[in-house]
Amino acid sequence: MKLHRIDPDPADSLTFTFDNASITARHGDTIAAALLAAGVSVFRTTPVRGSHRAPWCMMGACYDCLVEIDGAVVQACMTPARQGQIVKPAQTLPVSL
């Protein structure tokens, strides 16, 4: 998914890493918004079938935008982006059906 930014570039931005890649974000972005804006299409894979997922509702209800920060699995759309965060795709255990 590609997104256009419609606000002028801010004076300062912040950077965090996602899956070891550097992501530039704006103050006030949630991690979900920042990742989508940076062109990250796939946030994680599902525990059941390993399907690709990314944000669905952006309001904290669907739990599809899960990411891992400091060992905790959180909703990217409910977590503000902060300078220096180390964000990873949410860990899923392989399941054989």
Added chain:
Amino acid sequence: MTKPASAELVVIGAGPAGMAAAASAAKQGCNVLLLDEQAAPGGQIYRAIAHSSAARNAILGSDYQRGKPLAEGLDHPLIDYRPGAKVWRIDDDGQITWSQQASACTVAARQTIIATGALERATPLPGWTLPGAMTAGAAQILLKSSGLVPANAILAGAGPLLYLLAAQMIRAGHPPRALVETQPAASYLKATRYLPTALADWRTLKKGVSLLAEISRAGVQRYRRASELAISGNTCVEQLQFRSAGKLHQLGCDAVLLHQGVVPNTQISRALRLPHQWHAQQQCFLPVTNEGKTANPLFHIAGDGAAINGAVAAEIEGRICALHALQSLQRLTAEQARQLKQPLVHALASANAARPFLDTLYAPPTDWLRPADDTIICRCEEVSAGTIRQQVSRGCRGPNQTKAFSRCGMGPCQGRYCGLTVTEILAHENGLSHDDVGGYRIRAPIKPVTVEELASLHRR
């Protein structure tokens, strides 16, 4: 910041209903604890209203401005407003358990107003779980909170929000690739009988007409009476296929923004074991309320969480619920409450006038309510409609048994997005009413909590 152990009035949700309720109560001298899980007030409809720029306001439209004075109204000495507050357990004696930054506590509320609003109706169709497929509301949140607009996006489904979003994207300089509208021809005919009543809220109808005109002037391609929608792509959305005017269309795109209306978020009302009733016109369960009062005198429900009536009605309902709560708290006499309530009840009738018309015109088509067998209906556990139908042949009559057999509803969203579809399929396959089928039994924690949060309850 310390957390109170008790409160006169707790309001859950800082959307229009919650903000209006809190301000109304504080005005009468009541101490209000306002808990909202988002970082800033406004709910979804008025998201990011507190610091929105003039440029943003011009894009979002004049209705968005209504949220500004509501958000400003929270700046009152008697309102203890807690953003980032996750309510995860509510007991029927008024004890509310909530967390802020992984630290949990309980508050004993003498009165509670539930104003947790709505969710978008799930839109199960092939490919709807692909990255790049999101709700129309999600696109609005990206626009409101971050000034982001999806490129090369197709808007698909039905309802006023779809047209509003299209207009907002046009104003932002990035119109949608196309509008794929699913309301069948029959819906227009069925809706006309509600048009006379709807005229009482002619302003809403006029806004709708002018949005359509704006979309037309911008030259956005509209495909009408679309059916057989299917999203496809390798790792993310690449194409939307559908049938319209007898032709099969395949449109390349980078995003599909889906919408089939909104439905009340009933997690809290269900967790409280309040009675719910199926509403045939809104095609969802509503908690049983009477001017916001529920079967439990400690709890009131205002806004889209009670029934889908929109932002203006939500404000009015918030104020009405506040009056009832104030009366229960003996801050108002019955006569005072009745007098203050009268103009609000009148205003509410006009605010609701267009609802039957809109609900009928934009009612979801049956293949969205009861999708084909191979369509995923539980996103979290990846359970298909066919699996649900298989459970019926094993004798499943209700969603809870179906959950136990299939895991449908066991994922982190706790049935928020699969519940209605499961009820719909079970009702149809079993020949039962929606009320006989019922919904999921919801238990605390109503949002996932960590062991640390649970432990923190005892660390006060």
